[in-house]
Amino acid sequence: MFRNVLPLVVILGIAAPLTGAAAPIELKSVNLDLPESDRMFPDGPGSDAINNNCLACHSAGMVLNQPAMSKDAWKSEVNKMINNYKAPVAPEDVTTIVEYLVALGEKK
Amino acid sequence: MTGRNALPNLISRRRLLATASAAGAVFSTAARAQKLIELPLPGGPGERQITTAFPQKGPMILQRTRPPLLETPFEVFDKGTLTPNDQFYVRWHWAVIPTRIDTEKFTLAVRGHVNQPLSLSLRDILDLPSVELVAVNQCSGNSRGFFQPRVPGGQWANGAMGNARWTGVRLKDVLDKAGVKPGAVQVRLKGMDEPVASEAPHFMKSLDIEHARDSEVMIAYAMNGEQLPLLNGFPLRLVVPGWYATYWVKMVNDIEVLDQPDTNYWTKVAYTIPDTPHASIEPGQANVRMIPINRMIPRSFVTNLASGSTMKAAAPVALRGIAFGGDCGVTQVDVSIDDGRTWRQAELGQDEGKYGFRRWQAQLTFATPGEHSFRVRCTNSNGVSQPDGPNWNPAGFMRNAVESIRIIAN
Numbered sequence: 264m265f266r267n268v269l270p271l272v273v274i275l276g277i278a279a280p281l282t283g284a285a286a287p288i289e290l291k292s293v294n295l296d297l298p299e300s301d302r303m304f305p306d307g308p309g310s311d312a313i314n315n316n317c318l319a320c321h322s323a324g325m326v327l328n329q330p331a332m333s334k335d336a337w338k339s340e341v342n343k344m345i346n347n348y349k350a351p352v353a354p355e356d357v358t359t360i361v362e363y364l365v366a367l368g369e370k371k
Numbered sequence: 372m373t374g375r376n377a378l379p380n381l382i383s384r385r386r387l388l389a390t391a392s393a394a395g396a397v398f399s400t401a402a403r404a405q406k407l408i409e410l411p412l413p414g415g416p417g418e419r420q421i422t423t424a425f426p427q428k429g430p431m432i433l434q435r436t437r438p439p440l441l442e443t444p445f446e447v448f449d450k451g452t453l454t455p456n457d458q459f460y461v462r463w464h465w466a467v468i469p470t471r472i473d474t475e476k477f478t479l480a481v482r483g484h485v486n487q488p489l490s491l492s493l494r495d496i497l498d499l500p501s502v503e504l505v506a507v508n509q510c511s512g513n514s515r516g517f518f519q520p521r522v523p524g525g526q527w528a529n530g531a532m533g534n535a536r537w538t539g540v541r542l543k544d545v546l547d548k549a550g551v552k553p554g555a556v557q558v559r560l561k562g563m564d565e566p567v568a569s570e571a572p573h574f575m576k577s578l579d580i581e582h583a584r585d586s587e588v589m590i591a592y593a594m595n596g597e598q599l600p601l602l603n604g605f606p607l608r609l610v611v612p613g614w615y616a617t618y619w620v621k622m623v624n625d626i627e628v629l630d631q632p633d634t635n636y637w638t639k640v641a642y643t644i645p646d647t648p649h650a651s652i653e654p655g656q657a658n659v660r661m662i663p664i665n666r667m668i669p670r671s672f673v674t675n676l677a678s679g680s681t682m683k684a685a686a687p688v689a690l691r692g693i694a695f696g697g698d699c700g701v702t703q704v705d706v707s708i709d710d711g712r713t714w715r716q717a718e719l720g721q722d723e724g725k726y727g728f729r730r731w732q733a734q735l736t737f738a739t740p741g742e743h744s745f746r747v748r749c750t751n752s753n754g755v756s757q758p759d760g761p762n763w764n765p766a767g768f769m770r771n772a773v774e775s776i777r778i779i780a781n
Contacts, residue, residue, distance in 0.1 A: 288596065288598065290474045290592060291474065294470070295427070297602075300437055320566070321438065324434065324436055327416075328416060330415070347572075348566070349568040
C-alpha cells in the first residue's frame with residue numbers, strides 16, 4: 264500500500280539544469296494539478312446555505328471531521344471565518360449555518 | 372485515555388459509483404475500492420479516507436481536500452527516521468496555490484529595511500554556500516484530535532509531523548547579500564499561496580532579526596536529497612529548526628526586513644498560546660496572556676506496536692519507536708510498565724542531528740496474562756521531560772503528554 268504514486272512532473276523548457284553548488288540537487292519546473300472535491304454537505308435544514316456560503320474557500324471535509332460542538336463554539340467559528348478570514352458569508356445565513364453545524368454534531 | 376498512539380485500523384470498503392456516459396443515455400457502473408482509516412479520536416468522528424489523489428504524494432490520510440490537509444499514516448514512522456517526501460504531511464491555509472512553477476522565472480525578493488533590495492533567481496540561491504541539517508517539522512496542532520474537551524481545527528492524530536534532511540542556504544547569507552540596515556527588528560516571510568477572498572490576510576510569518584540571522588534558519592531547496600514536493604513548498608521553504616512548522620513558510624518568494632514589530636494577523640493574532648507552563652489552561656479560563664507559539668518540546672512514540680495489540684505473557688517483546696527533543700537533542704527515552712512509578716531506560720539509535728527524530732528500542736515482559744499498559748517518555752538535552760498528563764488550550768496546540776499504550780497479554 265506504500266507504492267509511490269508517480270509524480271506528475273512536467274519539465275518545462277530545455278534550459279541548463281539548476282544544480283546546487285555543493286549538493287548534486289537539480290531543480291525542475293513543475294506543472295501539476297491538485298484534486299478538487301465535489302463533496303457537498305449532507306442534505307438537511309440549512310444545507311443550501313452552508314453549501315453556498317462555505318465551499319468557495321474550502322472543501323467540506325474538514326468541517327465534517329469536526330467533533331460535536333456547542334452552538335456558541337460554532338458561532339465563534341463562523342464569525343472567525345467572517346471577521347478574520349473575510350469569508351463572504353451572507354449575514355442572513357449565519358444563524359442557519361450555525362444551526363446546521365450544531366445539528367450535524369448531534370447526528371454523530 | 373486509551374488508544375492515542377494506536378496504529379488505526381484500515382477498513383476497505385467498496386463503493387459502487389454510477390457514471391453516466393458522455394451521451395447521458397447509457398449508464399454503467401464502475402466498482403472502486405475506497406480505503407478508509409479510523410483515527411482513535413475521543414468521541415469521533417475518526418473515519419478518514421486514505422487518498423492517493425495528490426500529485427507527488429503516496430497514500431495519505433485526507434483531512435481536507437482544499438486547501439490540502441494531508442496526514443502521514445503513522446506506520447510510516449516505523450520505517451526509519453527520515454519521513455519520505457511522498458508521505459510527508461501537508462498543511463495549507465489558503466486555497467489559491469500556484470501549481471505551475473517555472474524554475475527559470477521564479478524570483479525571491481529581499482526588501483524592506485536593507486541597503487540593497489534584491490530579486491534573486493533560483494540560480495542565485497543555488498550559487499550561495501549550501502548547508503544541510505536533519506530537522507523535525509511539526510504542525511502546532513499535531514495531535515489536536517486527542518484534546519479533551521475537543522477543540523475546533525484540523526482534527527489530526529499524531530501524523531502532522533515529519534523529519535527530513537533539509538538542504539538549502541542560510542537565511543543569514545541571503546540577508547547579508549542585501550545588507551540589513553541598523554534598526555531592523557524582524558524579518559517577515561511570505562509565500563506564493565493566496566486566499567480566495569482577496570481582502571483576507573495573506574499568510575506571512577516573522578522571526579526576530581537575531582533568530583533570522585542565527586545561521587541555523589535556512590531557506591531550503593531540497594528535502595531528503597530531492598527538490599521539495601509542490602505541496603511541501605516547492606521551490607523554496609523556510610526551515611526553522613526546533614520551532615513549530617507555522618514558521619516554516621512554504622513557497623517563500625518574499626523576504627521583508629522590518630524596522631517595527633510585525634502586526635500582521637498570522638504573527639500577532641493567529642498561532643498564539645497561553646503564556647503558562649505547557650501552554651496549558653483550564654477550559655473557559657479568562658484573562659490569559661497570549662504569546663506567539665515558538666519552540667517545540669519533547670515527544671516520543673512507539674511505532675511497531677498499536678495500542679490494543681495482543682502479545683505473549685511472560686515473554687520478552689521488542690519495542691521500538693521515535694523520539695525528538697523539540698528545540699534540542701534527545702538525552703534519554705524511558706519506558707514504564709507500572710503506570711509511571713518506575714522507568715527503565717531505552718536504548719537510543721544513531722544521533723543524526725539534535726533537531727531530528729531519534730530511534731529508540733527496548734524490551735518489555737509482562738509476567739501475567741491480562742490487560743496492561745506501558746508508557747514511553749522522552750527527556751531532552753535541556754533536561755525537559757514529557758509531562759505525565761495532557762495540556763489543554765483552545766487552539767489545540769503543543770500536545771506532548773507521555774503516550775500510554777494498552778496491550779493484552781495472553
